[in-house]
Amino acid sequence: MDAAEERRFRDFVSARSPALMRLAFLLAGGDQHAAEDLLQTALAKTVARWHAVDAPEAYVRQVMYRQQISWWRRGAFRREATVAEPPEWAVQDATHAVEVGIVVRRALAKLAPRQRAVLVLRYFEDLPEAEVAAVLGCSVGTVRSTTHRSLARLRVLAPELAEPYKIIGEAMA
Numbered sequence: 606m607d608a609a610e611e612r613r614f615r616d617f618v619s620a621r622s623p624a625l626m627r628l629a630f631l632l633a634g635g636d637q638h639a640a641e642d643l644l645q646t647a648l649a650k651t652v653a654r655w656h657a658v659d660a661p662e663a664y665v666r667q668v669m670y671r672q673q674i675s676w677w678r679r680g681a682f683r684r685e686a687t688v689a690e691p692p693e694w695a696v697q698d699a700t701h702a703v704e705v706g707i708v709v710r711r712a713l714a715k716l717a718p719r720q721r722a723v724l725v726l727r728y729f730e731d732l733p734e735a736e737v738a739a740v741l742g743c744s745v746g747t748v749r750s751t752t753h754r755s756l757a758r759l760r761v762l763a764p765e766l767a768e769p770y771k772i773i774g775e776a777m778a
Contacts, residue, residue: 606652606655606656610655610656613655614651614652614655617661617662618648621661621662621665622644625644625647625662625665625666625669626640626641626644628666628669628725628729628730629641629643629644629647629669631710631713631721631725631729632669632670632673632718632721632722632725633673634713634714634715634716634718634721635710635711635713635714636714643669643672643673643676644669646668646672647665647668647669647672648665650668650672651664651665651668666730666740667740670722670726670740670741671740671742673718673722674718674719674722674741676718677717677718677719705766708763708765708766709763709766711762711763712759712762712763712766713725713759715762716755716758716759716762719741719751720751720754720755720758721755722741723737723741723748723751723752723755724752724755724756724759726740726741727748727752734748734749734752
């Protein structure tokens with residue numbers, strides 16, 4: 606890689622890292638360390654092919670989706686972390702949007718990685734079903750059925766999302 610290409614890659618990373626990190630965080634189910642690993646792995650794979658990449662952000666996102674699925678299939682992140690005391694989830698001056706975000710992230714973290722990937726691509730990345738199918742390497746029908754089952758599972762995991770004012774009441778109590 607020559608100096609100009611290296612500069613272009615560095616500029617891309619510095620400009621797009623926050624958005625890519627948010628996506629990695631969602632794909633990793635809210636695990637900050639797994640998200641950092643996912644983004645770092647995706648960027649390392651991207652820099653190796655940088656000379657052939659026409660759309661860098663799309664390429665990095667595709668690598669992240671596929672890497673997350675690969676880790677899920679291998680079971681790399683199925684281990685549980687043991688801690689001396691359970692963490693406290695203190696919320697200070699939370700607004701409704703923050704409360705809903707926390708509930709959504711926790712519920713997403715409980716979904717299977719493929720279900721989480723489908724919901725993130727469909728609703729957070731706003732991709733059409735055909736593009737989600739292309740990214741994940743499956744049929745449009747699989748995307749539809751996985752979306753349906755994932756949303757049903759979210760309703761079970763986070764019933765408070767169906768009642769938006771219930772979250773506000775709990776936050777004010």
